[in-house]
Amino acid sequence: METSTTSNPNVSNYPRIMIGLSRGQEEPDASLVAAEARELGYDFIILPITFPNYRRFLFEQLVDSVDIKETKLMEEWRKGQPFCREDLVVKNAGQISNWINLDSSDHNIRINSEVILRQQLTWIGHIGITAALIPFPSDSFINYARCINSIFGTVPYINMWIKIPLVLEDETLGSKETITWERWNKFRTLCDNHVRLSIVLEVTQNLPEDNILDRWFAEPIKAIFLPTTIFLSNAKGFPVLSKRHQTFVRKLIKYKPHFVIECAADGPNHASGGLSAYQEYVHHLHRTMPELTPVEQFALGYHDFLQSPLQPLMDNLESSTYEVFEKDSTKYVLYEKAIHHALLDHNTGSEEMILEAAEKAQKRVRVYAIEKNPSAFVTLQNKKTEIWGDKVTIVFSDMRLWKAPEKADILVSELLGSFGDNELSPECLDGAQKFLKADGISIPASYTAFISPISSSKLHNEVAAYKDLAHFETPYVVMFQSACELAKPCQIWSFEHPNRNIAVDEDVTFNVRESGILHGIAGYFESILYKDIMLSIHPDTHSIDMLSWFPIFFPLKIPIYLPSNTKLDINFWRLTNSHKVWYEWCVDPSLPLGYETVSFGPSAIHNSLGRSSWIGL
Amino acid sequence: METSTTSNPNVSNYPRIMIGLSRGQEEPDASLVAAEARELGYDFIILPITFPNYRRFLFEQLVDSVDIKETKLMEEWRKGQPFCREDLVVKNAGQISNWINLDSSDHNIRINSEVILRQQLTWIGHIGITAALIPFPSDSFINYARCINSIFGTVPYINMWIKIPLVLEDETLGSKETITWERWNKFRTLCDNHVRLSIVLEVTQNLPEDNILDRWFAEPIKAIFLPTTIFLSNAKGFPVLSKRHQTFVRKLIKYKPHFVIECAADGPNHASGGLSAYQEYVHHLHRTMPELTPVEQFALGYHDFLQSPLQPLMDNLESSTYEVFEKDSTKYVLYEKAIHHALLDHNTGSEEMILEAAEKAQKRVRVYAIEKNPSAFVTLQNKKTEIWGDKVTIVFSDMRLWKAPEKADILVSELLGSFGDNELSPECLDGAQKFLKADGISIPASYTAFISPISSSKLHNEVAAYKDLAHFETPYVVMFQSACELAKPCQIWSFEHPNRNIAVDEDVTFNVRESGILHGIAGYFESILYKDIMLSIHPDTHSIDMLSWFPIFFPLKIPIYLPSNTKLDINFWRLTNSHKVWYEWCVDPSLPLGYETVSFGPSAIHNSLGRSSWIGL
Known part of the structure; x- marks a missing residue:
């Protein structure tokens, strides 16, 4: 038995959702837009930080000896001039100008873009907005990543929300549905998985396959952009979403992000209902969510919450x-x-x-x-x-x-x-x-452990927050939410009784179809109580409405990027000495390269000798 | 100017070499063998720990209810019975039995092998021998790696020297010259690069290509095995080595390892000179090493010794x-x-x-x-x-x-x-x-920085020993020895004067032909003093006998395995503010997979904002 034995840290039913409005106006009047949005039933608005005219600084350069005065001005500006009041759209929200180009081939544009980015973010930090919406990285973005990474070091508390479309609509790259995730993944890796870097997901007209969609649930999503252009019209001309879009948005509602209706400057795209119809429709999806199952009800507030497994043998439970x-x-x-x-x-x-x-x-x-x-x-x-x-x-x-x-x-x-x-x-x-008795019956008759490779930057960050090795070598009982299975669970070992070999070792191979970051290993069990009476927390065979066990999570010290079609070996050992039992684990990914399969960097073996975690006999 | 400004930590000329003897006798008499070796001019001997009869334990199993007494005995043995005196060959040296099989498909053989390994290593630890020679891993070796890794945790101070042939002679895998390195690399990665895990290199009849040989110099080599079978006979029947073997052995002598002559039980393979001829020949190679150049002489004792770069502008030098x-x-x-x-x-x-x-x-x-x-x-x-x-x-x-x-x-x-x-x-x-003056001359006229990707587990371990992030984000001045360049140096940036842009950024792409572990980036410079008068520490153009600069080394926090034919992007930034200058760096390896090039896990950007290292203005 292992679920939640502490008091529930965060109880609520389907959380209330917040819906904001983002309009593509070039020169918005902030207070007007805000008043209008309020009237239309929106909870917040998103506005650019500066007016388009501020872009004039982008092309400035340090000109030598041609115009000393201009050079001086530029030098001063680069050193950190204050904003001119008239350049600022809002005094209280933050969308970074998407025309900056930190990876331009022009050295001056790179430098100027960095000054502009820093100036805008410093302003956002100053007025107390804790998150800035930053543009989706283009083809090359290493310098962009470096600048964002360095701003974490200089502007305290600021969060960066990077806007990522599900599919790059205009791309000529064929069916590369995964390119936006790959780009995000590289960006955050360059930023060393900074905890203040998150995602704003832009839902696109085309949706990728389900397993590619699922991967986003392992990522730190803070808000969802719904452009008005992705809405269909119903018979009466009101905006509605397609079935697949509805399913995806309903799934997102469980993660309690903020929603933003993104609308062109010239107004709504649908005949009926005006701008307020979009928020009303999303609220409608929220209200008509299916009832929570008892397990979902029980798990509320425990999602992604790491707990130590019980030790009922060594400890006496309360x-x-x-x-x-x-x-x-x-x-x-x-x-x-x-x-x-x-x-x-x-x-x-x-x-x-x-x-x-x-x-x-x-x-x-x-x-x-x-x-x-x-x-x-x-x-x-x-x-x-x-x-x-x-x-x-x-x-x-x-x-x-x-x-x-x-x-x-x-x-x-x-x-x-x-x-x-x-x-x-x-x-x-x-x-x-x-x-x-020799012909006696043991209930349970047997039990089998299952593992699967799992991606969850959230759980990785939770473990990393302890800043020590021991927590990376410890399993946790956890109800997964911000996680994605990279392959289906496989059986590792089974116990029947009597059984002399209580030390076991097993090697399981997974085929990882889509690229992803491996953060750890999920564990489940199935038990045959008697004959065909089974008790299970395996996702495919979970006993209906059973609450007693959450899955277990074995972390990896260093996340490993797995390209698509990786062959992943996971080794697990159950080891024992006279006073304790412990697990050791490691992973070994390999790829087909030409005629051979190349192992590219296995992990270290975790929890050697049970140094970090063990179960007392 | 940057070389060695502290007192030389370890001065010596070509170091004295030690040559030992290893004989393939099944049941050696330790004291006889030792006396004989001494007489033949050898400095030490290598012997197995136990006699072959000890192998009987390997096949024992826990038998249920058949023979209670035997089961009890076996249980006791597994729990850690002492050695029987008669099973021990030596009371003072350590070659682990090569018949143990920790990855056998038979569970009992796996378990028994672990008990045997632990018993032998505990004995070696007990009698104060600090290193054990352990067998080369066979095809599957994950459990073997786990056992060795766990022994580091239980037997304090013991060093494990893993015996690795340069080429697997008996393999049917074609020209896979790199398989032994790949296997070693995976083994040590599983053991989390333990500092007490080193290599004993067995020189084989066939030698791989030079660039594959070179890779071994980046590894922790403790001793060289020279089987008598790789020696040719000269006209008089004395053992000699081929030219390529001579070159390789001479290069190894610079790394001061121990040499071991490995001889079959039935005696030497050559007509003349007997067993002592082998050690005499290796001593001959040592004596006839070329004279040290002034730079080599100067660098003695500074090899792989990390020094902080000078700060002559901010500090006043002594x-x-x-x-x-x-x-x-x-x-x-x-x-x-x-x-x-x-x-x-x-x-x-x-x-x-x-x-x-x-x-x-x-x-x-x-x-x-x-x-x-x-x-x-x-x-x-x-x-x-x-x-x-x-x-x-x-x-x-x-x-x-x-x-x-x-x-x-x-x-x-x-x-x-x-x-x-x-x-x-x-x-x-x-x-x-x-x-x-406007037409004045600056000496130097220009200077150019070069970088190359470099492998050196030794330097990585030196930096890791500080156990903090800051040392991984700091460049070091270092005379490389136990290091291997994974690709030739490329230029990153150049300075001529006047030059307004003292903040520069550059992206260089390398083609890494052979697989290897990337531990960091080597840096060099070339300077044009005036016209064709150049000063250089670039390996290909190094000014003859110039001592003033050792190369610079930028480490990577996490070593990255690069499969052969990796395309490696290295990004470098030179950044500046009003009071300091600093470098930031990151790497981004990718591989051709099918029709696309897949970036597999870039590094984080190092030294953001110069948080760990900088140069004061």
Whole structure:
């Protein structure tokens, strides 16, 4: 059992969405635009920082000895002249001029662009706007990346939101749907994955394939631009979105970004409803979102929230932890069903569910409840006194050490972690084999761990924030949201009992179709409780409405870029000594180059000897 | 000027070499072998740790309920039984059994191999041998790498020397000369570049191409194995090496490794000279090494020794620093020659060399010597009083600020750093333009910086030892030895005067033919003093016997594996503000994949805003 045992950090239902307006006017009157937007039902507006006339500085150069005065002026300007009041559109919002060219072949334009960028961003920083909208990088953008990177160092607190279209509509490059992601990825890598660099996603008329769309969910999206041109007209002339666009926007709503309606200077593109119709339509999509499932409801506020896995063997859990897990009726129903079937098949069976199952199966059973947690044992004593009476014998002991008075027909345990074996079920059940009859039944009968390569800059940043190696060598229980699977999960190992080999190692190969950044490994489990009764947190076979386990996440110290069609080997070891169990992991990506497959930079082996994370025996 | 200004850390001539003996005997008598080796003139011996009979443990398994006693014994052994005395060959040296198989498909053999490896290495650690010779990894070796990596964590101080043949002789893979390097590279990457993991290189009959051989010099080579089978016989039946082998061994001698003669159990392979002939021959190669050049002599002890570049503008150098550089006659000869030619060409021209040049050119000159270092100015006063008299006017001033009483015909300066402009020659000469006549001559006339991608795990480890970001964003002056250029140097920028643009940026593309690990960027300069008189530390055009500059090294925070045929873009910026100058750099490797070129993970931009390293104005 592993989900959320601390108080929910951020509870809310589908979050309220904010919709802004961006108009392509060249010389807007800020207060007029703001008043109009408010009237049309928009929550905020986006405006350029300066009027077009400010562009005059771009082409200035240091002229030698021709016009000393002009040269002086230019030198002063480059050193950091203040804005002229009349150059400023707004005194309170920030869209960086998209005509600057930091990678121009002209040295002066490069230098001037940097001065302009710095001047505009410094202004935004000064007036307390925390985010600036910066242009999408063109073909070459290394100097642009360097300038943005250096501004993080000089303008404190400022966030940069880079505007990225889903598809580059005007490109002559054929079906390169991934070019905008590739460019973003290179840009942020050059900026060393700065946490204040995020994305504003511009939804385009054409949408790329689903798996390419999905990749954006692993990225730090702050806002969504919806140009009015992507809206269709319905029968009455009102703007609506296509089915695929609706699906994508609804998915985005879960990530609570801000939405911005982007409109040409000459007004709306649709016959009916005017400018307010766009925001009304997006609000409509928000209102008509499907009901949250119990798991979604339960997970709210826990998305991408890293928690340490439980150590129920080494630690004694608190009463409140038990209470959280006891709410998960799905799990108990599955266990009861498994016991019921085992009783029907066999001759004989812990606690209520066993008794209930026994009652249903009309069997007489003797039940022993073994508990090693002294405080939880008090609860058992209460239950015995108040409910069970003679039906249950309660025993205070570690199951690995208990000397049973008789051998059992059925051994029921729930020692499963998010990775199956990570709460040391193998070790405990191995120790308990001695009091199970030769033809006895263990519930669960087996459990299998699954892994998949995963991309999530958000989770990487969360781990990196600790600034130490140990946190990169530690698994976390986490409900993924800002994450993207780079390949489907594969099985690594399975435990059945009895099993002498509790140290296991496995190598799984994945084919990564689309390029992406590998940040870590997601882990899941499936368990066969009895015969066809399965309990699963594998995404494809997840037990309906079961809340007890979130997935597990094994980070990588250094993210690795995987080009499309990478063959990715992931090695996992489950290792053990006399007092602990731990995992070690590494990845080894390779590419087909000519006739051979070339391994390009494996990771280091993580968590050697369990130095950073381990589970106590 | 930038070479070695601290006292030489490790002076020696061609170092004394140590030659050991390794015999392939299955059951050697350690003391007999040692006595024999001593008699034959060898300095040390290499022996296996255990006798072959110890191999019996490899196939043992945990058998369930068949033979409880044997199972118990095996469990005990796995938990760490001591060696039986009779299993140990030596009580004092360490060659790990090469029959262990840590990546066997058989789980028990994997587990047993790990126990054996750990037992042998723990023994070596215990008896105080600091290095163990470990086998070359076979096809699959991920578990082997994990075990070695984990032993670094448990056996303190132990060094692992992995034995690597230059060419895999028995391979059916065609001409894959690089496979042994690739395997080593992957192994050490998995072990996170552990500093206690090094190489013992086995010289093979066939030698790969020179550029593939060169790559090994960037690696931590601790010893060289010379099998007796690679020796030819000379006319008298004595063992000798082929010309190419001689060249390679001589090059290796410069790196002061230990040599080991590796001989089959049945004795030497050559008719004459017996076993001692091999060591005598290697000693002969050592004795007949070519004389060291003055630069080699000067550089001894400075190889791969990281020094901070000088800051002669911001700091005032010490007298001893000047003394070191004044020893470099080559530089002064070149300057004198340049001034001589300038005087001949022009009408008129610091100090002795100018006076001498003037005398030679039979010109009457007025010489101003401008010095901003108060202590160095004392030296100039002494020179004026004792030698120059009226011939030289000495001025205490910063050349950027001096108000000259007359304009000069020739401006002579030596403000060059290892990267050309890194001691701020551009800024100083820019400030001094005002007292140079319109048709005046600047010596140097221009200077050009060059860069090349470089591999050196040693330098990377040296920088990483500081455990901070700042040292990875700092350039170092260093005499490369354990380094390998991955492509030939390319020019990045040039300075001529006058020049208004002292902020420059450049992007250079390299074609990396052979795979390698990129650890940083080497920097060099060439300067045209006057007309065809050039001063250079570029490897291809290096001024003969000139000692004043070692190359410069810009590290990369994270080493990048470059597959063969990588296209590598390196971006460099020289940036400036009112009080400092700094460099920023990044690399962007890409590969041709199908029809496109895919950028696979650029580096971050290093030293943003000069946060880690800068040169004070």
